[in-house]
Amino acid sequence: MRSARNRELLALVPASLLLTAGFSAVFIERDDVLSNVSLTYGALFLGLCLAAHVVIRVTLPYADPYLFPLFAVLACFGIVMIYRIDDDLAREQAQWFVIGLGLFAATIVLLRDYRVLERYRYTVAAVGIALLLLPRLPGIGAQINGAYLAVKAGPLTFQPAEFSKIAIIVFVASYLRDTRQLLVIGAKSFAGIAIPPLKHFGPLLAVWGGAMALLFVIQDVGSSLMFFGGFLAVLYVATNRLSFVAIGLALFGAGSWFLYQVRPTITHRVDAWLHPFGPLYDQAAGSYQIAQSVFAQADGGLFGRGFGQAIIAVNGQPLLPAAQTDLIYSVIVNELGLVGACAVLCTYLLAIERGFKIASLARDSFSKLLATGLTAVFALQVFVIVGGVTRVIPLTGVTLPFISYGGSSILANFVLLALLLLVSDRARREAMT
Amino acid sequence: MNAPISRLFVVVVLLFGLLVAFTSRWTVFEADALRHNTKNRRDLLEDQRIHRGVIRAGDGTVLARSVKRSDDTFVRTYPLPKLFPHAVGYDFIDRGRAGLERNYDDDLAGRKNALGGLIDRLGGSQREGDDLLTSLDPGAQRVALQQLGNRKGAVVALDPRTGAIKVMASVPGYDPTDIKRDSGFRALNRDPDSPLLNRTTQARYPPGSTFKVVTAIAAIDSGKYTPDSRISGRNGKVISGVPLNNDGGESFGDITLTDALTHSVNTVFGEVGEKIGKQTMREYMERLGFGKPVEVDLPLDERAASGERRSGTVRDPTSGFVDVGRMAIGQDKLTVTPLQMAMVASAVANGGKLMKPHLADRIVDRDGRTVRTIKPEEMSQVMSSDTASKVGAMMAQVVKEGTGTAAALQGIDVAGKTGTAEVDRECGPNQLWFIAFAPVQDPRVAIAATVECGTGFGGTVAAPIAKAVMQELLK
Numbered sequence: 001m002r003s004a005r006n007r008e009l010l011a012l013v014p015a016s017l018l019l020t021a022g023f024s025a026v027f028i029e030r031d032d033v034l035s036n037v038s039l040t041y042g043a044l045f046l047g048l049c050l051a052a053h054v055v056i057r058v059t060l061p062y063a064d065p066y067l068f069p070l071f072a073v074l075a076c077f078g079i080v081m082i083y084r085i086d087d088d089l090a091r092e093q094a095q096w097f098v099i100g101l102g103l104f105a106a107t108i109v110l111l112r113d114y115r116v117l118e119r120y121r122y123t124v125a126a127v128g129i130a131l132l133l134l135p136r137l138p139g140i141g142a143q144i145n146g147a148y149l150a151v152k153a154g155p156l157t158f159q160p161a162e163f164s165k166i167a168i169i170v171f172v173a174s175y176l177r178d179t180r181q182l183l184v185i186g187a188k189s190f191a192g193i194a195i196p197p198l199k200h201f202g203p204l205l206a207v208w209g210g211a212m213a214l215l216f217v218i219q220d221v222g223s224s225l226m227f228f229g230g231f232l233a234v235l236y237v238a239t240n241r242l243s244f245v246a247i248g249l250a251l252f253g254a255g256s257w258f259l260y261q262v263r264p265t266i267t268h269r270v271d272a273w274l275h276p277f278g279p280l281y282d283q284a285a286g287s288y289q290i291a292q293s294v295f296a297q298a299d300g301g302l303f304g305r306g307f308g309q310a311i312i313a314v315n316g317q318p319l320l321p322a323a324q325t326d327l328i329y330s331v332i333v334n335e336l337g338l339v340g341a342c343a344v345l346c347t348y349l350l351a352i353e354r355g356f357k358i359a360s361l362a363r364d365s366f367s368k369l370l371a372t373g374l375t376a377v378f379a380l381q382v383f384v385i386v387g388g389v390t391r392v393i394p395l396t397g398v399t400l401p402f403i404s405y406g407g408s409s410i411l412a413n414f415v416l417l418a419l420l421l422l423v424s425d426r427a428r429r430e431a432m433t
Numbered sequence: 434m435n436a437p438i439s440r441l442f443v444v445v446v447l448l449f450g451l452l453v454a455f456t457s458r459w460t461v462f463e464a465d466a467l468r469h470n471t472k473n474r475r476d477l478l479e480d481q482r483i484h485r486g487v488i489r490a491g492d493g494t495v496l497a498r499s500v501k502r503s504d505d506t507f508v509r510t511y512p513l514p515k516l517f518p519h520a521v522g523y524d525f526i527d528r529g530r531a532g533l534e535r536n537y538d539d540d541l542a543g544r545k546n547a548l549g550g551l552i553d554r555l556g557g558s559q560r561e562g563d564d565l566l567t568s569l570d571p572g573a574q575r576v577a578l579q580q581l582g583n584r585k586g587a588v589v590a591l592d593p594r595t596g597a598i599k600v601m602a603s604v605p606g607y608d609p610t611d612i613k614r615d616s617g618f619r620a621l622n623r624d625p626d627s628p629l630l631n632r633t634t635q636a637r638y639p640p641g642s643t644f645k646v647v648t649a650i651a652a653i654d655s656g657k658y659t660p661d662s663r664i665s666g667r668n669g670k671v672i673s674g675v676p677l678n679n680d681g682g683e684s685f686g687d688i689t690l691t692d693a694l695t696h697s698v699n700t701v702f703g704e705v706g707e708k709i710g711k712q713t714m715r716e717y718m719e720r721l722g723f724g725k726p727v728e729v730d731l732p733l734d735e736r737a738a739s740g741e742r743r744s745g746t747v748r749d750p751t752s753g754f755v756d757v758g759r760m761a762i763g764q765d766k767l768t769v770t771p772l773q774m775a776m777v778a779s780a781v782a783n784g785g786k787l788m789k790p791h792l793a794d795r796i797v798d799r800d801g802r803t804v805r806t807i808k809p810e811e812m813s814q815v816m817s818s819d820t821a822s823k824v825g826a827m828m829a830q831v832v833k834e835g836t837g838t839a840a841a842l843q844g845i846d847v848a849g850k851t852g853t854a855e856v857d858r859e860c861g862p863n864q865l866w867f868i869a870f871a872p873v874q875d876p877r878v879a880i881a882a883t884v885e886c887g888t889g890f891g892g893t894v895a896a897p898i899a900k901a902v903m904q905e906l907l908k
Contacts, residue, residue: 233441237437237441240434240436277470277472281472291472294459295472295473295475297456297459297460297464298460298463298464298467298468298473299468299475300460301460301461302461311479311482313504319478333459337460338460338461341460345449345453349446353442356439356441356445359438360434360435360438368438369434372438372441382449383452387448387451387452387455390452390456390459391459392451392455
């Protein structure tokens with residue numbers, strides 16, 4: 001499949017142009033000369049993209065040609081955005097890309113036949129849940145804004161939820177491959193709503209419920225939203241039963257209401273979302289962040305203030321807290337306006353479209369469900385964070401995949417990309433032969 | 434299973450549509466409301482990144498400039514902090530702006546029309562403001578501040594030919610740097626001596642006998658009197674139904690209007706005021722700028738109106754509660770700003786033509802090109818030049834042999850008028866005044882000097898202050 005790979009290489013051109021233009025813009029804005037150091041820096045990043053392309057060319061010749069370039073565009077855009085916020089963070093981010101690429105290659109080589117994952121589904125599920133538990137362990141757990149999101153090991157912090165989302169999707173996909181028929185056939189109709197049989201649904205509910213409960217314990221609302229959505233998406237595609245989704249959404253609604261009533265941190269979050277300019281504005285961990293987020297967007301307007309023009313900190317105090325992670329979308333809107341933000345969202349949408357395309361091309365149920373789940377989780381992650389900073393939903397701290405600063409996020413999303421490409425390669429190879 | 438996958442994609446597209454809708458909501462539909470939200474300080478922060486223009490005195494001395502900080506923002510510094518705080522004002526992010534900093538903010542910040550702004554933005558160039566050149570004279574200002582010392586009061590001097598203000602001294606003053614600090618700002622606001630008040634344009638002082646100049650202008654220019662008209666200066670004359678006394682109870686016979694001004698005879702001017710009436714008095718007061726916030730290029734809330742006041746607001750001189758006889762000698766409920774009284778002297782000095790007072794002289798861009806010149810502007814022809822020279826001669830007599838001899842300068846003829854208004858405030862009994870212009874033949878300076886809570890007379894306390902400042906300005 002040389003032509004597919006050539007198309008991929010060609011599609012990397014926009015990414016490289018974006019990178020070059022972006023870095024130039026930052027330099028011009030800073031009145032610097034385009035120094036040799038910075039040029040090599042840009043070239044290095046392009047080299048990484050080419051290396052990844054070579055890995056795919058050698059190992060996955062049949063894989064979807066557009067997915068990687070789309071992700072590369074996002075990553076290039078992200079690195080420029082982070083470089084514009086903080087040079088040092090960009091350097092670290094670039095290092096994470098190198099490590100992520102290694103992990104990407106390792107995933108492809110080690111999981112050449114990714115269907116072995118099916119056999120280890122319970123192990124994968126256990127690992128996923130164990131990962132979620134880590135931040136709560138004394139000594140290595142780290143609490144950020146009331147949520148236990150990260151593990152600290154020396155200078156490194158690590159957000160295990162990013163990886164456990166993949167593990168959970170792998171489990172759900174492999175479990176539903178076996179039981180999806182049983183779920184549909186065994187469903188009892190109750191008051192016009194199809195209720196799945198508990199016997200087959202039980203283990204799934206247990207694992208998923210365990211993950212959800214843990215999320216509430218570690219209080220990572222954003223991730224729990226992603227997990228839940230991903231789970232419902234896979235369940236829907238596996239059973240084609242809207243009633244299951246409806247039950248799930250009803251359960252989720254009830255659960256959210258309950259948590260809103262009993263969990264002060266959740267109450268706080270929701271109130272900050274509903275009344276960002278109220279008294280919560282001046283409170284610690286109140287609505288300051290979300291209020292500043294919409295101010296920054298209003299300031300950006302239709303075309304933005306121009307690249308490198310956003311005010312991020314004042315006298316060393318952040319005006320946009322967590323600009324490089326949670327609020328990076330607000331920085332994008334501020335600098336590139338509604339137009340630029342729509343372009344970014346379109347890029348995500350194209351990548352998601354390729355993900356679902358891979359799912360529909362896949363021959364076997366596991367591959368289909370896996371690709372669906374991974375794509376859905378990816379899409380939801382974008383929705384949760386962008387929806388959070390634009391006040392569609394309460395703001396919860398998840399990263400904007402491939403754009404936000406964060407090692408765990410990059411590594412996990414490289415694994416996600418590798419899995420999608422593995423599924424794609426297999427499906428398209430089978431279609432060819 | 435492909436149909437549900439497609440439907441799932443549709444759901445994702447709808448969700449992303451929601452994201453676009455909300456982003457549009459903030460960036461376009463509700464952007465204005467958000468920009469004006471009181472919690473939104475982005476505009477202020479944006480201003481901090483502008484390299485604001487320099488404010489200079491008439492001799493080029495830097496009065497305010499912006500210094501770049503490590504985070505690429507600029508902060509305002511005032512190299513001569515105690516010299517012109519009230520005129521120059523301040524510009525700090527947490528405090529807002531005052532004085533010239535506020536009045537010429539658009540020029541200093543380089544705010545242009547929308548198109549120019551967009552071009553700048555596309556060019557990505559740093560916004561730079563224009564410089565403001567003022568007519569202020571640091572040397573004379575220093576003399577004025579030294580003369581006032583720690584006595585509360587004000588001195589304002591201008592060029593009667595152009596209206597260009599040279600001296601704007603208000604005591605007590607303040608250091609703009611203190612404004613920046615919370616504690617300093619609180620202390621300045623709580624200070625009972627109101628150091629933030631620009632006494633030259635905001636104080637409401639009773640003018641005392643300096644107002645007799647206004648009455649003299651009205652009397653002569655209306656044709657009802659001449660400087661030689663003889664009027665009884667008897668002590669205890671009944672004015673508006675109530676006996677009026679002269680200073681020290683001194684009684685005069687029938688004296689000329691010139692003599693009456695020279696010796697500041699209350700009963701003469703009380704009668705003149707009654708005779709010419711409220712309507713004529715109002716006419717001339719309006720021409721001189723009374724009744725409206727004093728004309729100068731400072732923000733509106735830093736300018737007070739002069740005139741008869743009742744429950745805080747300025748009333749028309751024809752109003753029923755005004756005692757025109759007592760108003761004519763600067764009593765009744767009349768309060769004035771020192772700048773207004775300097776304008777009275779200025780109108781007489783400039784042949785009856787009152788020039789609009791202004792602090793700014795020119796707006797100059799970074800390359801030294803003049804963007805805008807603040808041209809001398811005529812406010813009104815208050816009186817005929819004939820009246821002006823007659824009143825001028827009367828005022829010269831005051832300095833030559835009357836109450837204002839302490840203002841006489843070596844070799845230069847000075848015209849002036851003293852004022853001593855009894856206020857009976859706890860801090861001191863009198864508001865002491867001196868208004869003047871010089872040289873009489875070719876006036877280049879008009880001035881008003883006043884000290885609050887003083888003891889003594891305008892001629893002994895305020896006249897020497899005015900003299901010293903005029904001497905410096907005429908050097």
